[in-house]
Amino acid sequence: MTPAGTAATNTATTADTASGRPRTRTLRAGPLAAVLTLALVAALTAAVSLGSVDIPPGEVWSVIGRRLTGSAPEPGTRDLIVWQLRVPRALLAATVGAGLGLVGTAVQALVRNPLADPYLLGISSGASLGAVAVIVLGSGLGLEMAFGGTAGLTISLAAFLGALAAFSLVWLLARRGGGFSPLRLVLAGIGIGQFLTGFTSYLVLQTSDEQQTRGVLFWLMGSLSGAVWGQLAVPVAAVALGLGLLQARARGLNALLMGDETAAGLGVDVTRLRREIFVVTSVLTGVLVAVSGAIGFVGLMVPHVCRLLAGGDHRRLLPLSALTGAVLLVVVDTIARTALDTQELPIGVVTALLGAPTLLYLLDRRLERN
Numbered sequence: 001m002t003p004a005g006t007a008a009t010n011t012a013t014t015a016d017t018a019s020g021r022p023r024t025r026t027l028r029a030g031p032l033a034a035v036l037t038l039a040l041v042a043a044l045t046a047a048v049s050l051g052s053v054d055i056p057p058g059e060v061w062s063v064i065g066r067r068l069t070g071s072a073p074e075p076g077t078r079d080l081i082v083w084q085l086r087v088p089r090a091l092l093a094a095t096v097g098a099g100l101g102l103v104g105t106a107v108q109a110l111v112r113n114p115l116a117d118p119y120l121l122g123i124s125s126g127a128s129l130g131a132v133a134v135i136v137l138g139s140g141l142g143l144e145m146a147f148g149g150t151a152g153l154t155i156s157l158a159a160f161l162g163a164l165a166a167f168s169l170v171w172l173l174a175r176r177g178g179g180f181s182p183l184r185l186v187l188a189g190i191g192i193g194q195f196l197t198g199f200t201s202y203l204v205l206q207t208s209d210e211q212q213t214r215g216v217l218f219w220l221m222g223s224l225s226g227a228v229w230g231q232l233a234v235p236v237a238a239v240a241l242g243l244g245l246l247q248a249r250a251r252g253l254n255a256l257l258m259g260d261e262t263a264a265g266l267g268v269d270v271t272r273l274r275r276e277i278f279v280v281t282s283v284l285t286g287v288l289v290a291v292s293g294a295i296g297f298v299g300l301m302v303p304h305v306c307r308l309l310a311g312g313d314h315r316r317l318l319p320l321s322a323l324t325g326a327v328l329l330v331v332v333d334t335i336a337r338t339a340l341d342t343q344e345l346p347i348g349v350v351t352a353l354l355g356a357p358t359l360l361y362l363l364d365r366r367l368e369r370n
Contacts, residue, residue, distance in 0.1 A: 027309050029316040036323040043330040047090040050338050089227040093333040094326040096292045099239040101325025103281045104299025106246050109253040110277045111185050118285045119296035122193030126166025127289035129200045130158035136203050160286030221346030222295040238287040245280050250314035295347050297355020
């Protein structure tokens with residue numbers, strides 16, 4: 001067995017050791033993936049069925065079947081509600097959730113800190129700043145006509161550059177003095193994230209369009225409202241490509257959990273691997289923020305749940321995190337859309353209600369161990 005293979009084999013023990021937990025019995029990845037897939041199908045069905053107009057699941061699948069087979073749709077508004085409004089939104093929620101699960105898993109391995117996620121490390125804040133700068137300043141300069149059909153790609157590119165810049169700055173601050181401290185990384189991420197959030201709010205307030213201001217502020221708290229089929233191509237492609245690239249580097253991520261020196265001794269080019277993970281996570285975060293806003297805590301919660309169930313080997317952990325993230329965000333989006341009769345809740349409100357207690361629990365556990 002190669003050194004990298006040995007590292008991958010022992011990753012479950014390494015991951016648990018790195019987080020301060022003794023190794024526990026885990027579930028087999030295959031059956032767990034099958035259960036999560038069924039849960040995702042059930043969550044998607046419920047998401048399309050529930051709303052201001054409830055539609056029976058059988059009718060939902062009937063509409064989808066007719067659309068996929070090219071049959072003539074039945075007259076009436078239900079076909080429009082299912083196919084044009086709810087199915088794209090449910091699929092976008094699943095895609096964004098899968099991407100956030102992947103990014104959270106990769107970032108936690110990269111920085112060897114189970115408290116890391118794109119939101120806490122300021123990556124989402126940087127992506128939000130880039131996207132809002134294009135939306136607000138571009139609107140003020142009349143750039144929509146120049147972008148034409150590529151406006152979404154332009155926002156995604158700006159969000160990616162913002163995410164990459166924020167992550168790089170946080171990493172440089174955490175590495176000051178030549179050392180590396182996970183606590184310093186989290187504190188730098190929180191500080192940079194708050195600074196960028198404040199600057200983003202300033203940009204939003206510069207627009208004279210009150211309707212645009214309210215829309216951008218609602219989007220910044222996380223929203224999938226207005227999702228259409230045309231929005232799916234870029235995030236689906238980005239998440240699929242990100243999963244493939246991260247999966248190919250799963251053994252390297254396993255080795256990183258044991259520290260840079262140990263990983264280098266096992267034949268891993270740590271600098272190159274870290275640079276690649278930087279780019280992949282920043283691209284994914286930028287694309288996801290561009291279509292959904294900054295949704296916090298999903299990337300924090302999902303990896304912990306998956307490690308608890310299936311262990312720390314990234315060959316299993318990455319695809320399971322994608323499935324779990326997809327299920328979680330579809331459920332959260334359905335709750336946000338249906339909890340109140342008069343208005344829709346921002347997704348970030350619901351994830352914060354779930355994620356903040358999770359973060360406090362993890363912090364309490366770490367303080368007890370220390």
